[in-house]
Amino acid sequence: MNPEVTLRPFDLADLDDFYAWASDDLVSVWCCFDTYTNKEDLLNFMKRFVLPHPWMRAICYYGRPVGAIVVTPHRGEAQCRGELGYMLATQYWGKGIVTKAVQLVLRTVFEDLKDIERIEALVNLENVRSQRVLEKSGFTKDGVLRKYLIHKGKVKDIVLYSFISTDPLE
Template sequence: MCYEDAINFINTIVIPHPWFKAICLNGQPIGAISVTKNSDNNKCRGLEAIVDAENVGSQRVLEKVGFQREGVLRMYMILKGKTRDLVMFSLLSSDPKS
């Protein structure tokens, strides 16, 4: 994805999307969160999260609110010019409430 494609994606998809928001700290974006409708009625998964493997703080937050660690997606994304591992978490409607 080139710079122009990224800017176009942000302007046309991210900004107008009602459930895709940046997480900011001191006015600087440090992450993002999105919620999407599950259109497949056969799936039980209600919510999932993917976090940089080095972002231990975000992993702890997800675990505190009831998410369960599923596994590591190895070399899943290029972030800041480096190929990164991401950790997949899930929250199922059948999971005990925390």
Template sequence: MAGHDHDEISEITLRPFNLSDIDDFMEWATDEKVSHFCIWDTYNSREQAMGFIKYLAIPHPWLRVICLGEKAIGSISVTPGSGIGEKKGELGYALNSKYWGKGIATRAVKIVVGTIFRE
């Protein structure tokens, strides 16, 4: 079993949001276990979620979906600091609660850190 979890984690990829991610996004955005740890409130409508993807996620300078295979299971973002903190960034993520405890967020953070410093 442990070997299987490790294989799962190595399949993690990051990519920009698409409108077609709406169903996967709804799985974690409507979950109070997830939103409890986030700065946003639980989404309760598809329209609201679609608005987030269209107007915030897609135009965001650095927001990616965390994918396991083809499925979007979470998101991760880096928001640049400003003023005195301009050389810093804030990293935030949300992950579908079904996938908690497998090291997925840790893997996503490592990918982001590697990518951000190259960019």
């Protein structure tokens, strides 16, 4: 595992670094949030959602936050699974950073979130970069969920990927 990529919890002092990717249309177009246009809104989001989240981490590249990765546990009869999400500042794309971050997640998350046996990721069919990250990380492509959800006003086909706690790590 390359030591230049590390994960750690967020802190409000990460606001400026977080703004770098949260304010970028090239990132937000694939995510469920709208592009942030001011830091105050982002600060509120960090206080309300990021800091209290049960498993959200900063992706650090040589110690500096350059992205975020999150596993959201489901509840009730779905509490055996968690949903993976991630994003990276555009200037760092293509260096294998998120693939390494996903591999770090898989090494720790099943210990941290005891109820979870399956991590799943729902990826827009057009988001080939993200699909490649999951394939390189040992996820299984479970299939395509046709017309599955509405993303930014359009109904989308979604590729469903999963990783089970007993699957081999890359």
